[in-house]
Amino acid sequence: MHSVALRYFLAVANTGSLSEASEQLHVTISAISRQIAKLEEEVGYPLFERQPRGMALSKAGELLAAHVRRTLLEGEQVLDEIKALASFDRSTIRIASSEAFARDMLPHVIAGFLEKSPGTRFELTVAAPQDVTVRVRNGDADIGLTFSVARDPEIRVEYARSAPIYALMKRSHELAARSNVSLADLQPFPIALLDRSTTIRQMFDVTSSLEGLLFEPVLTCNNSSTLCVFTQVSGAVSLTSRFTVRARLEQDGLVAIPIDHPGMTLRSVQIQTLSGRVLSAALKEFVLRLIAQLQDES
Incomplete structure (x- = not known):
């Protein structure tokens, strides 16, 4: 599959709109449509259901989108690790979090991690609980820390514990x-x-x-x-x-x-990553630190 076609496909999958994908990629809608048509011909199944309000992934599209997201993230991870061999630079860890954890808990965990790995860089986005999960699913965040009342098949829950109100x-x-x-x-x-x-x-x-x-x-x-x-x-x-x-x-x-x-009492706090993704050593270590902090909070 051509990388350009996959990039166009993923932009439409993430935005649910040809026009928004066009603005994001700075290419014409017709160019995106042609690439998606080629992909659909190659896989032999429609990847989207065309709806009045936009484009929704079909079952085949959901499978392909999950594969592409994992592949892209793992490719970025390998590049980060190769760069770390030649310099003091380390990975960038992207976190999406509910407000509850961003105020006190995460600043302390990040500061503690930086004492051990000062070359690591963090990007923290604070979002509504369901948006945290969406960012992890779309590959916009490596780790999600949020409240949830359900499990998402595209999300791996690294840790969960009850979070009563x-x-x-x-x-x-x-x-x-x-x-x-x-x-x-x-x-x-x-x-x-x-x-x-x-x-x-x-x-x-x-x-x-x-x-x-x-x-x-x-x-x-x-x-x-x-x-x-x-x-x-x-x-x-x-x-x-x-x-x-x-x-x-x-x-x-x-x-x-x-x-x-x-x-x-039905709600839980979850540490989320993308299902099927292989985590780097830095991500694994940071997840372990988050788990330890949540256990201490109990």
């Missing part, structure tokens, strides 16, 4: 002395919630609906730091993970109370 409130709050709270306990109080792109909000909405409870948040936000400060100054309740606030509870005068409902 807690109610966050001031130490002076009426419920703060409880060992746990129910969703019904929270209903009389003002509540501030993350937006619906987050696993916390998705699980909360589903669980509340199953319990027949209706919540009208006084504040909806896509940033957990903002909700934490709002909880401090307003006395409202918000929802959080222990990973997000554990290091700050004492200094911020807050408590995190477990929510007594099985639906609020």
